[in-house]
Amino acid sequence: MPEPRVHRAVSDVTASAPAGVLYGLIADATQWPLFFPPCVHVEQLDFDGSRERLRLWAVAGEKVSSWVSSRHLDVAALRVQFTQDLPEAPLTSMSGVWTVRPLGDGCRVTLEHSFTVADDAPADVSWVREVTAANSRAQLDRLAFLAERWTRLDDLTLSFEDTVHVRAPAELIFDFLYRAEAWPAELPHVRTLEVSEKAAGVQVMSMGSLTVDGTAHETESVRICFPGAGRIVYKQTRTSPLLTAHTGEWLLEPDERGVNLTARHNVLLDERGIAAVLGPDADAAQAARHVRDRIGQAGLLVLQYATQYAVGAVRVL
Numbered sequence: 001m002p003e004p005r006v007h008r009a010v011s012d013v014t015a016s017a018p019a020g021v022l023y024g025l026i027a028d029a030t031q032w033p034l035f036f037p038p039c040v041h042v043e044q045l046d047f048d049g050s051r052e053r054l055r056l057w058a059v060a061g062e063k064v065s066s067w068v069s070s071r072h073l074d075v076a077a078l079r080v081q082f083t084q085d086l087p088e089a090p091l092t093s094m095s096g097v098w099t100v101r102p103l104g105d106g107c108r109v110t111l112e113h114s115f116t117v118a119d120d121a122p123a124d125v126s127w128v129r130e131v132t133a134a135n136s137r138a139q140l141d142r143l144a145f146l147a148e149r150w151t152r153l154d155d156l157t158l159s160f161e162d163t164v165h166v167r168a169p170a171e172l173i174f175d176f177l178y179r180a181e182a183w184p185a186e187l188p189h190v191r192t193l194e195v196s197e198k199a200a201g202v203q204v205m206s207m208g209s210l211t212v213d214g215t216a217h218e219t220e221s222v223r224i225c226f227p228g229a230g231r232i233v234y235k236q237t238r239t240s241p242l243l244t245a246h247t248g249e250w251l252l253e254p255d256e257r258g259v260n261l262t263a264r265h266n267v268l269l270d271e272r273g274i275a276a277v278l279g280p281d282a283d284a285a286q287a288a289r290h291v292r293d294r295i296g297q298a299g300l301l302v303l304q305y306a307t308q309y310a311v312g313a314v315r316v317l
């Protein structure tokens with residue numbers, strides 16, 4: 001059998017930021033869903049300080065792909081090497097390296113990929129090249145954008161959660177959260193909702209909803225559902241106003257008295273849109289309070305109706 005042909009792709013970007021900042025953004029993959037547009041969710045499986053294994057989900061063209069990667073983090077060399085342990089078809093292998101090179105007034109970041117495809121099928125090679133190029137460009141451009149704002153990044157990122165304790169079966173609450181296509185008939189702030197699930201547990205969702213003041217907006221999300229763990233994680237691929245990115249999680253934790261229901265949110269504020277939404281005198285702190293209030297209320301409303309659904313279903317049974 002001939003050796004499979006190895007295809008290579010290289011992309012780079014320059015940024016006016018310290019090398020350590022750029023390396024840090026690359027090294028902390030748990031933040032990628034919030035920071036990098038193609039990335040939906042990351043689970044860190046193992047980490048010993050320099051070597052780690054990750055399970056990743058990302059938008060790849062018109063589908064959501066998932067794979068397990070091993071990474072070697074070399075802070076001294078400002079390099080992160082990666083290899084996909086379980087590549088998804090049509091790939092048979094994928095590896096690469098991130099490299100940060102300091103320049104006089106900034107840095108250049110290079111992202112290299114090497115891959116093979118089953119039977120070296122031309123259509124599949126072309127698809128992988130296109131997706132790799134598009135996702136690499138999106139990651140590198142956002143990396144430079146964030147790094148150049150690193151002194152303000154803490155003001156632009158916000159994480160919060162709300163938890164309620166209820167006496168209702170966790171399975172029925174999860175069922176309500178999972179069957180989002182039924183939300184327009186159940187939730188007063190949801191006007192329209194479409195869900196497709198081409199792979200088990202991976203949902204692509206489009207939703208039209210209303211804020212508490214009656215303002216309408218449209219969002220699109222990818223959701224990864226873990227029924228056995230009582231978790232649904234998601235990323236908005238089309239966000240509501242004021243946000244550059246929004247990721248979150250619905251989490252159910254049963255105890256001896258019932259279930260703790262948690263709505264978690266991570267947001268990256270769009271500082272360029274603050275004035276348009278909140279007025280010319282508004283700042284990031286005001287935008288953070290506004291977002292915390294609006295998103296928090298919407299999340300709690302979903303939990304309230306999920307609980308009512310579960311309690312009502314038990315009464316019917």
